[in-house]
Amino acid sequence: MKLVVQIPCLNEEETLPSVLESIPTEIPGIDEIVVLIVDDGCSDRTVEVAREHGVTEFVHHVRNQGLGRSFHDGVVRALELGADIVVNTDGDNQYPQDRITDLVQPIIHRQADIVIADRQVDLVEHFSGLKKVLQKAGSTVVNRAAGTKLPDAASGFRAYSRESLMLLNTITRFSYCMETIIQAGNKNMRIASIPVLTNPKTRESRLFKSMPEHIAKSGAAIVRSFMMYKPYVIFAWLTAIFGVLGVIPFARYGVLWLRDTEGGHLQSLLLGALLLIMAFMSLMLGVISDLIRTNRILIEDTLEHTKKMRFGKSGTELLLDQTSEPDFDWPRHHTRSV
Structure with a gap:
């Protein structure tokens, strides 16, 4: 050895x-x-x-x-x-x-x-x-x-x-x-x-x-x-955070509308829409990054076989x-x- x-x-x-x-x-x-x-x-x-x-x-x-x-x-x-x-x-x-x-x-x-x-x-x-x-x-x-x-x-x-x-x-x-x-x-x-x-x-x-x-x-x-192997974890959290934050302005708008409060409060709708768009984008980025992760796994499998062909020694691998x-x-x- x-x-x-x-x-x-x-x-x-x-x-x-x-x-x-x-x-x-x-x-x-x-x-x-x-x-x-x-x-x-x-x-x-x-x-x-x-x-x-x-x-x-x-x-x-x-x-x-x-x-x-x-x-x-x-x-x-x-x-x-x-x-x-x-x-x-x-x-x-x-x-x-x-x-x-x-x-x-x-x-x-x-x-x-x-x-x-x-x-x-x-x-x-x-x-x-x-x-x-x-x-x-x-x-x-x-x-x-x-x-x-x-x-x-x-x-x-x-x-x-x-x-x-x-x-x-x-x-x-x-x-x-x-x-x-x-x-x-x-x-x-x-x-x-x-x-x-x-x-x-x-x-x-x-x-x-x-x-x-x-x-x-x-x-x-x-x-x-970390993102190379578990990107979905990060983007799942971002999706959840932006999603929850995006629902809050809509809920606020609904409560104010039911109370017949004066003013359109369109700013709540705009903020909520922006946050929900960010949540959707995070979800899409998570899907894309997970596909990239899958592709990386396939590439690493190829690299592993290439290394073993280049450096491999029969009977001495410490698997x-x-x-x-x-x-x-x-x-x-x-x-x-x-």
Whole structure:
């Protein structure tokens, strides 16, 4: 069984040595470990440092493409290399690489499709009180959209089975973290979580420049991902809200008319008509979006078959037997089973 550890990097020459030196060289159940560096437009000696530490596999971006694109391209290369499991970590040494051994065990023992490290945000010293609250709120929103109960949905320290990567299709270029969870949850994959303690902070985040920007981009990614799979939920609520609000002015007009109140009160009719038109438009948009969702499912089926034809390895797919009983225990917060 082959494990590929992919590390997206943007000018990480100072911290990358610590990351590479702490990646396990032997893991029970793993026959081969390959380190893959995703050079996301580095302008320093990141690539040279990686080569000095024995790394031979690279994905190069001429310009910075963002974390989402780096994850996508790294996964494609990992599958080309024949990876059975892909672990994604960071080049800033935020995560304890020695825990990769624990991270992959649920997949090796066929108990999970995806394993996400829980950073236990309350214990992260460099997180402000506001950031801890926002992290928890973000995880709550993602869990509602995905039907999961993950304590740390924003964690980028993850392990994916080969089969799960055949089913996931990332669109967002800002960050893949939220999107892949929502996709996996709506595709009934099993997601596990294990607690880890992060390393001390080495630098400021380069993913966003300010907290409002992070909230806006993360929120947009969550809404976009949710609408891909359950657009009818949003438009059904809009239809109901506008419909109820549209009936109220008509009811007001009827009451005033029965009382013979002076004045035509046409404004009530106009407002009610406008709201009911908006309700009808929301209903039509819901029907159209649901048809688009159906078309997306068919396209994803085609993409899945295309990936398996391109990357498939007979006898090594980790398609989990979801009817089997677990035969291994690991420290975890949650496992999503179907």
